[in-house]
Amino acid sequence: MLCGALMSDHWAEQSGGYRARKARVKLMNRVLGHYGLSVDDWAGAVYTLHDRKGSSVVVQDVGSVWQAAEGLAGRPLDPLDGDLVASLERVAAR
Amino acid sequence: MTPRKHPVTLLTGFLGSGKTTLLRRLLEHPGMGETAVIVNELGEVPLDHHLVRAVDERTVVLASGCVCCTMRGDLAEELRDLFSRRIRYEIPDFHRVVVETTGLADPAPVLYTLLTEPVVRHHFELECVVTTVDSVNGLDQLERQPESVKQAAVADRLVVTKADIAAPEDVEALEGRLRTINPAAALLRVEFGDVDPAILLRAADRDPRELDLEPPAHTGHVHAFSIELDEEVDWTAFGVWLTMLLQSRGQDVLRVKGLVNTGGDGPLVLNGVQHVIHPPEHLPAWPDADRRSRLVFIARGVSREEVERSLRAFNRAAALV
Numbered sequence: 302m303l304c305g306a307l308m309s310d311h312w313a314e315q316s317g318g319y320r321a322r323k324a325r326v327k328l329m330n331r332v333l334g335h336y337g338l339s340v341d342d343w344a345g346a347v348y349t350l351h352d353r354k355g356s357s358v359v360v361q362d363v364g365s366v367w368q369a370a371e372g373l374a375g376r377p378l379d380p381l382d383g384d385l386v387a388s389l390e391r392v393a394a395r
Numbered sequence: 396m397t398p399r400k401h402p403v404t405l406l407t408g409f410l411g412s413g414k415t416t417l418l419r420r421l422l423e424h425p426g427m428g429e430t431a432v433i434v435n436e437l438g439e440v441p442l443d444h445h446l447v448r449a450v451d452e453r454t455v456v457l458a459s460g461c462v463c464c465t466m467r468g469d470l471a472e473e474l475r476d477l478f479s480r481r482i483r484y485e486i487p488d489f490h491r492v493v494v495e496t497t498g499l500a501d502p503a504p505v506l507y508t509l510l511t512e513p514v515v516r517h518h519f520e521l522e523c524v525v526t527t528v529d530s531v532n533g534l535d536q537l538e539r540q541p542e543s544v545k546q547a548a549v550a551d552r553l554v555v556t557k558a559d560i561a562a563p564e565d566v567e568a569l570e571g572r573l574r575t576i577n578p579a580a581a582l583l584r585v586e587f588g589d590v591d592p593a594i595l596l597r598a599a600d601r602d603p604r605e606l607d608l609e610p611p612a613h614t615g616h617v618h619a620f621s622i623e624l625d626e627e628v629d630w631t632a633f634g635v636w637l638t639m640l641l642q643s644r645g646q647d648v649l650r651v652k653g654l655v656n657t658g659g660d661g662p663l664v665l666n667g668v669q670h671v672i673h674p675p676e677h678l679p680a681w682p683d684a685d686r687r688s689r690l691v692f693i694a695r696g697v698s699r700e701e702v703e704r705s706l707r708a709f710n711r712a713a714a715l716v
Binding site for chain 2: 312315317328378381386
């Protein structure tokens with residue numbers, strides 16, 4: 302399978318190609334790490350989400366990541382969550 | 396060469412707010428020739444027009460179970476059928492399509508269908524959302540009916556009807572409330588449906604950077620707020636942030652609009668209704684010397700401060716990963 306990102310229909314994935322996809326996975330891992338989750342890019346085509354118990358879910362695009370992550374984490378993932386925001390601010394302040 | 400897509404106007408508005416009167420008058424206008432019309436119930440609409448089709452508002456709830464991400468199967472089918480019959484010359488040629496929703500309809504599934512159904516989005520594009528609000532009952536409906544607030548929030552043009560039979564102070568109060576809910580939409584007073592389609596359908600959007608937004612009286616109310624960012628916005632980080640925000644707060648974030656400075660020659664135009672984001676468009680140049688990103692949110696239960704802090708944190712963290 303070749304670069305699936307180029308074929309993605311999702312509005313947030315229509316430009317930037319492979320470099321953007323790599324940066325997206327890194328940032329999503331920063332965020333998901335706060336909830337004990339991680340994400341991999343699989344062949345530039347789909348994303349694989351994992352929790353620490355060994356469960357994983359395959360999703361098509363960045364829009365589907367968050368819904369699947371809520372299922373794995375068993376709680377909502379909120380970008381306005383003060384603890385999450387503070388942890389990202391600490392990263393940026395380093 | 397990509398064939399030109401048919402522009403679609405979504406006409407929505409609360410019960411008795413004058414949608415049909417407006418539609419009837421619009422269709423009489425010479426500038427509205429070659430228009431196909433899709434309405435919900437043919438019987439109640441005395442439209443003298445050669446291309447009126449009725450749909451029965453069948454909806455298909457997708458696996459996500461989210462109401463705004465609901466495919467209007469009936470509408471998709473009707474649009475596909477219109478297109479295929481036109482190219483077989485079975486119906487008169489048409490250029491534009493007007494979709495009129497019922498007064499109680501949630502407009503989000505219609506937008507979702509237009510923007511995501513593979514065949515529909517290839518041949519049709521959403522041009523604008525027109526919402527009618529009646530001067531006599533509008534304020535009361537906005538207080539009592541959440542659907543009417545949503546219809547006002549998603550509008551590109553807000554048409555205030557029946558101003559001739561309402562007290563001037565009531566009309567002003569209604570317009571004030573509409574400006575609080577959706578300050579980015581053009582606001583037009585129209586009597587007896589009498590409006591030039593060129594003005595209604597092609598009125599310029601208000602530049603989000605020129606809006607004067609006041610904080611709401613109650614944060615639980617639907618209100619608009621804007622965020623300005625001097626720093627360049629990393630588009631990848633923005634996509635991660637907004638998709639996450641809309642997943643967790645999609646029911647409360649009714650609308651996102653704005654210009655985003657991603658470092659290109661021109662801004663990126665963003666326009667979304669709940670989970671449904673129009674394909675972002677890159678403008679070739681900025682309209683003026685102001686290069687700040689400016690986003691307008693129409694939301695309830697979330698504050699400008701927390702949204703801005705979160706967006707900045709995502710943007711800055713992305714620069715380091």
